[in-house]
Amino acid sequence: MHAKDRYCRVLGFFSIFVLFHCFPSPCCCAIYNITSSQALSQGQTLLSASKIFEVGFFTPTNSGNKYVGIWFNKPISTSKVVVWVANKENPLAVTDSAATLTIGSNGNLNLLDGKENSVWSTDIPVPSNTSFAELFDNGNFVLKDSISGQVLWQTFEHPSDTFLSKAKIGFNVKTGERFVLTSWKTETDPSPGNFTVGLSHQRPPQALVWINGSTRRWRSGPWDNTKFLGVPQMYPIYLSGFKLTDDVDQGTTTLSFDIGDYYHMFISSEGVLKAKKKEKDTDWYTAWQAPNSTCEAYGVCGPYAFCKTIELESTVCKCLKGFVPKSKEEWSKGNWTGGCVRRTKLLCEKNNGSSASSGGKKDRFWKKSTLKLPDFYTLVPPVDADSCGRWCRSNCSCIAFAFVDGIGCLIWSNDLIDIQEFPDGGQDLFLRLAHSELVGGQQLKKVIISLAAICGTAILGGLFLAWCRLRAKQDGKIKDTMNYFDLIEKSDNSRDNLRRKELHDPSELAIFEYDTMLVATNNFSISNKLGQGGFGPVYKGKLKDGKEIAVKRLSCNSGQGIEEFKNEMILISKLQHRSLVKLMGCCIYEEEKLLIYEFMPNKSLDFFLFDPRRRSELSWATRFKIIHGVAKGILYLHRDSCLRVIHRDLKASNILLDAKMNAKISDFGLARIFEETIDLANTQRVVGTLGYMSPEYAMGGIFSEKSDVYSFGVLLLEIVSGKKNNSFHYRDQQLSLIAHAWQLWSECRPLELIDETLADSYCSSEVIRCIDVGLLCTQDHAIDRPTMPQVVLMLSNEIDRPKPKQPLFYSQGSLKFDLKPQSVTKGSTNEATISMIEGR
Structure with missing residues (x-):
């Protein structure tokens, strides 16, 4: 062998030696348990089986101390998300590189500094010479006996500042133990801070945040077996989340939750209880926190x-x-x-x-x-x-x-x-x-009696006569109104009629004079006209007291107008919610039928959303607020109102906006009431707007709460994208907006759906949440769609959501209808409300 060849071979071996020893593989630094013969040294980490959590040595930012802790493996953010700390009261010096976490001769986990002095120990009551420590995928660091399998010690019974899935907080009345979270002193100092989180000893218990262990800072309200009453975001369907368990034999009361691996709650050094979640390929974000407003601070208003x-x-x-x-x-x-x-x-x-x-x-x-x-x-x-x-x-x-x-x-x-x-x-x-x-007190009675004596019989008589004349006039108007509805009842045998006995008596509505409406709207001047709906034109008006109103006028040539007028007038007077437009009264004079509403200065959602110039005025925060408002309004109609109502015509033009851009659902002319025992109905008269109607309703006339859910899903995707479902085109393909959204979602590109006018001024996690919910709501089969309580919960919280299924109808042309011309009524300037369609 030539000297040159020998030299090259020696150089090659030397290079390999340097590569393997100076740049070791990451996996060689990881171990999967700690035994008496295998300690955890600095530069090593103990991994859970699925590599979700790891145990090791860490130094907080800008700190001169070193600790042993547990954190989420492979964080997206630059800093570790630490969930538990062993030696939080006895830190190691950052310069101590020889410290180890080992198992001693008595079976305890021991943290030894470089001089082999014990800094922290598990202190198990019964010694064991066969113990070992391992880290589970739920973040629980457990010391077990290798022969009996008995758990000798675990971090879940010694919580730090973080509440993990499947962990527990609570108390044991027999032993006096308390399982509480304790905040760090500062963001970089894990020693015990001023705030603790635990359960009260009341029956039923509630979650509390204490200052210095005694002064209450926040409370959740009592537990009702499904949720804490003082946390509105917790709905009964939050069953994948929290569970409170009373074990009478053990004397324990504990709270636990199971919402997935990448979800945790912790008490910050400032005393704020936060829930954080991480989606795939995203950083951690705050899904919920408390206290989150001044009102949530304990006792801010004092007694009574x-x-x-x-x-x-x-x-x-x-x-x-x-x-x-x-x-x-x-x-x-x-x-x-x-x-x-x-x-x-x-x-x-x-x-x-x-x-x-x-x-x-x-x-x-x-x-x-x-x-x-x-x-x-x-x-x-x-x-x-x-x-x-x-x-x-x-x-x-x-x-x-x-x-x-x-x-x-x-x-x-x-x-x-x-x-x-x-x-x-x-x-x-x-x-x-x-x-x-x-x-009312006795003083008020005395004042009334004195005034009556002073005024005398003459004045009282005059007031009485005036009242009688006014009452007679009002009775006449009410009688006319009642007679008008009696005529409709006798002449209309449609199965879609609302049963009169279930509804508000029209006499309970305010009855306006027709002359008053003429003055208020300047004789229905064209300059006062706000828009045109399926019912007829809508005018802006102003009453004598200066209150602005919107007057909806029945169009003479509206084939379904009379029924819609009756339906809306009686139904909406029964419904009261901040996300529903308020009906102030009505007016019937000869052939004129008018409905009087509160005035919405910002018109309807479509006025902004589908206008290239105006939609930039809808920031993401405003859009997200509108989505929440509409969702809560539908939830009220479906579950929380005194009637169970299906709207049947939810769309952007029927969402009105007040001065502060709060959403109000309007146009109840096509709504239907459902009995509590009925979940769906069938009609031969399909009403609504193409593009917003669910497949089972459009083709078979079957409608239910899930029909409104579908319409809401379409509306949600429109709000996110700024595009109309009815006129959507993508690169000359006739994909519907729903199909386009699903395609982007399936290719992990959901954020490409966002309205380009928003640029980067939006919260990506909220947008993705909305797109997920929109696709879930617009699934082809009604049984696959969520209910509105589930929708509101998914929009309000980062919880695990099911995966939406691929839509069957990819193009707008895939679903065709024969429209009966005599049954079509115009809904607005840019879309039509269909009062009857037949599928083919």
Whole structure:
């Protein structure tokens, strides 16, 4: 062998040696358990089986200390998401490179510094010489006996600041143990901070955030077996999430959850409880946090007052009925912590707490709805609402009560504190008040009697005559209205009619004079015209008191107008929700039929969404708010209103926008009422708008709540993309908007659907969430679509969502209809509402 060849071979071996020793493979630094013969050294990590979590040494940013902890493996963000710390009170020096985590002779996990001094230990009660430690895929670091398999110690029983899936927080009444989360002192110092999270010992329990272990900072409200009542985002269908378990034998009460591996909750060093989630190939984002507003801070309004958030940001405190501010001066400065005091003493108090059966009129109860119930409740035996009320009325110590499904009868005997009023949902609270607070006091009666004596018989007689004439005139208008509806009832035998007995009596609506409408709309001037719908033209008007209104006028040549007028007038008067347009009254004069609504200054959603110049005015935050508003409005129609209503014509032109761009669902002319026991219906008269109608309804006349869900899904995709489903084209292909969205989603390119006018000013996780929900809602088969409670939950929270299925109809031309010309009515300037179609 030549010297040159020998030299090259030696050089080659040397190069390989350098590569393997100076640049070791990452996998050689990972181990999968710790035993008495295999310690965890610096530069190594202990991995869980699926490599979701790892244990190792870490140093927080800008810190001179070193710790052993558990964190999510392969984080997207630059910093580790640490979920547990061993030696949080005894850090190692950052310069100590010889520290190890090992198993000692007594079977304990020991953290030894470079001088082999014990810095931290598991301190198991029974020694074991066959123990080993491993990390599970749920983040639980467990010390086990290799022979018996017994768990000797685990991190899930010694939580740090983070609550992981399948972990538990709570307490043991027999041993006195508490399983709580404790915040870090600062973001870079994991030593115990000022805030803890755990469960209260009340029955039923509630989740609490404490300051310094005793002062309450936030509470969740009581657990009702499916959710915490004070957290509106938790719906009963959140069954994939939280579970509260009472083990009487063990004496434990624990809370756990299971929402997937990449989801965790933690208490920040500032005392904010946060839930974070990570989707595939995305960074961590905050899915929920509390307290999230001033109203959610514990007791911000003091005793006997409730907090209400106005327009998402402004906060206001109000005294409960029968109470006044304790200090008007402090109250006027916005310092509400002093709360309110009772204005009129209770009869119970006057009788020293005995039964209020002697002297004076009995105390009564006032109902306040949509509340986060006060703190310091007591669960008492009554098992139904009536007996709960009787129990409280018969006990003078009971100052308020509430009967909650899933819990039972809750009563309050002390100051009512930490009450919040929700926009919707919440619970009913019945508050004990003096009789005069509800029916008027003796002073008011004396004033009325005195005024009557002074005014005299003549003035009273004049007022009485004037009232009689006014009542007669009003009765005449009501009679005309009732007669008008009687004629419709007799002449209309359609199966689509609403049953009169189920609806609001038209006489309960405000009846406007026709002359008043002429003055308000300037004789229905063309300059006052706001738009044109299937019902007829809509005009802007102004009443004498300056209130702006919108007047919908029945078109004489609208074939379905009379029925729509009747349907909308009676139905919408029964429905009241912040996401539904408000009907103020009606007017019927000879051939004129008018409906009077609150005025929406920003017109309808399609006015902005489908206009190339105006749609840039719809920021992503505004669009997301509109999506939430419409979803909650539909949820109200389907589940929360006194009637169960299917809208049947949800589309952009029927979503009105108020001055603050809040969405209001309008146009209930085609709506139908469902009985509680019926889930779907069939009609030969298909009504709605092509492009928004579900396949089973368009082709077979079958409609249900899922028909509205489909329409909402189309609307949601339109809001995200700024494109109309009815006139969508992509690179000369006749793909529908739904098919295009699904294609982008299936190719992992969902963000390409976003309206280009938004540029990069949007939250990608919210957009992806909306696209997912839109595709789930527009699935071909109704059974595959979510319900509206599920839709609202998915829009409000980052929870696991099912995968949408591929749509069957890829092109708009795939689904064809024979339209009967005499049955088509114009819906707006850019789309038509079809009152009858037949599939072929």
